[in-house]
Amino acid sequence: MSGQSLLVPGEITPVRSVPGNIRRPEYVGKPAPTPYTGPEVQDSDTVERMRIAGRIAAQAMEEAAKHIAPGVTTDELDRVAHAFMVDHGAYPSTLGYRGFPKSLCTSLNEVICHGIPDSTVLRDGDIVNLDVTAYINGVHGDNNATYLCGDVDEESRLLVERTRESLNRAIKAVRPGRQINVIGRVIESYAKRFGYGVVRDFTGHGINSSFHSGLIIPHYDSPHATTVMQPGMTFTIEPMLTLGTHEYDLWEDGWTVVTKDRKRTAQFEHTLVVTETGAEILTVP
Numbered sequence: 001m002s003g004q005s006l007l008v009p010g011e012i013t014p015v016r017s018v019p020g021n022i023r024r025p026e027y028v029g030k031p032a033p034t035p036y037t038g039p040e041v042q043d044s045d046t047v048e049r050m051r052i053a054g055r056i057a058a059q060a061m062e063e064a065a066k067h068i069a070p071g072v073t074t075d076e077l078d079r080v081a082h083a084f085m086v087d088h089g090a091y092p093s094t095l096g097y098r099g100f101p102k103s104l105c106t107s108l109n110e111v112i113c114h115g116i117p118d119s120t121v122l123r124d125g126d127i128v129n130l131d132v133t134a135y136i137n138g139v140h141g142d143n144n145a146t147y148l149c150g151d152v153d154e155e156s157r158l159l160v161e162r163t164r165e166s167l168n169r170a171i172k173a174v175r176p177g178r179q180i181n182v183i184g185r186v187i188e189s190y191a192k193r194f195g196y197g198v199v200r201d202f203t204g205h206g207i208n209s210s211f212h213s214g215l216i217i218p219h220y221d222s223p224h225a226t227t228v229m230q231p232g233m234t235f236t237i238e239p240m241l242t243l244g245t246h247e248y249d250l251w252e253d254g255w256t257v258v259t260k261d262r263k264r265t266a267q268f269e270h271t272l273v274v275t276e277t278g279a280e281i282l283t284v285p
Helices: 044-063 074-087 156-172 181-192
Strands: 105-108 111-113 127-135 139-148 233-235 238-240 249-250 257-259 266-267 270-274 279-281
Touching: 044 074, 044 127, 044 139, 044 233, 074 105, 074 127, 074 139, 111 127, 111 238, 111 266, 127 156, 127 266, 139 156, 139 266, 156 181, 156 233, 156 238, 156 266, 156 270
Parallel strands: none
Antiparallel strands: 105 111, 105 127, 111 257, 127 139, 139 270, 233 270, 238 266, 249 257, 270 279
8 A cells, every 4th residue: 555644634724605696505604504304205396405515516527527636636626626516506515514614525535534624735645535525406425536636546547446346336325215224235345345344424414405404324234224215215325435543533623534544445435316216426527
């Protein structure tokens, strides 16, 4: 594996502004969101609005990813994604969510998820996860992907490739009438072929007008995930695979989650709606 030194927190720039005419999620300015009490199955109008939010989120992530290169700061990636979403009339969902200070998450190397963009400079050989969520017309669209920065070692490159494949396989397993736990079963069985850890404490989630509705989508074969999928149900699948343990530590910032053994980790995510025959990806550019 790469001999890169471990990450340390950088300097965080001031909160970026959002024009006043862009609708904010209800949780902005509050310590926590109001618990969601609505349905997990959405009507066709809500799904159509989620397609719009998902497309903006996917395009914003693509735009930020174009700037991934050695010497670029993670804060610059945040600036690019923030500007794209705002320019398209969307609010960056992470900005102000439970106090999160930035418009996307940038999780490098040993960071599992929720890395805060800051003055950290990307290095040749890093792997970089961008997690982007857009809020527009009252709904959210959430996606992420892991990118290679410069010349990445083979072990890390394969981890990224196989994590993407685990998401693809999980999406193909989505069918109305099946229990949610089929998703984690598919991911875990594939990851075990390569000896990868599967993160258990951070999961996929229901999403609609709520960023996190309360529905949990585990990425391992959980006996408790017995909710039956129905057409119109909307949620994310976002497997996090590791080169070592699935256990983690949390930085003092209260957000940045790193593997306990500091080995590398990768993640991919889409927002989906269950259809009559499978799943439709809503986060497509």
